[in-house]
Amino acid sequence: MIRTLPYRTAAVLAVALAVAALPLTTAPTAHADDRACEQYLHSKKYQIGPRVNQACRTAYDRGKGPNREAICKEMLLKIEVKPSHAASACRLGVKP
Numbered sequence: 001m002i003r004t005l006p007y008r009t010a011a012v013l014a015v016a017l018a019v020a021a022l023p024l025t026t027a028p029t030a031h032a033d034d035r036a037c038e039q040y041l042h043s044k045k046y047q048i049g050p051r052v053n054q055a056c057r058t059a060y061d062r063g064k065g066p067n068r069e070a071i072c073k074e075m076l077l078k079i080e081v082k083p084s085h086a087a088s089a090c091r092l093g094v095k096p
Helices: 004-026 034-043 050-060 068-078 083-094
Strands: none
Touching (some): 034 050, 034 083, 050 083, 068 083
């Protein structure tokens, strides 16, 4: 019986670690971020520079308020991104 206590303790710790790690391994990978916006524009052959970075960060930043998608789109339109591409990129930036 003395030998089983260390084994039980080890088993309980192993199960606890496995349960604690479960959310990390099953977390969804789809989320809004400025990189998705930039990657979309890059896939459409746009050069990614500071103004694209700023527009995409604006879409992602919840502190910019509910109009952040429109602000992002306007910023991209000013640097001659096609309206449909700007809308799609900014939508990727604000997706929950």
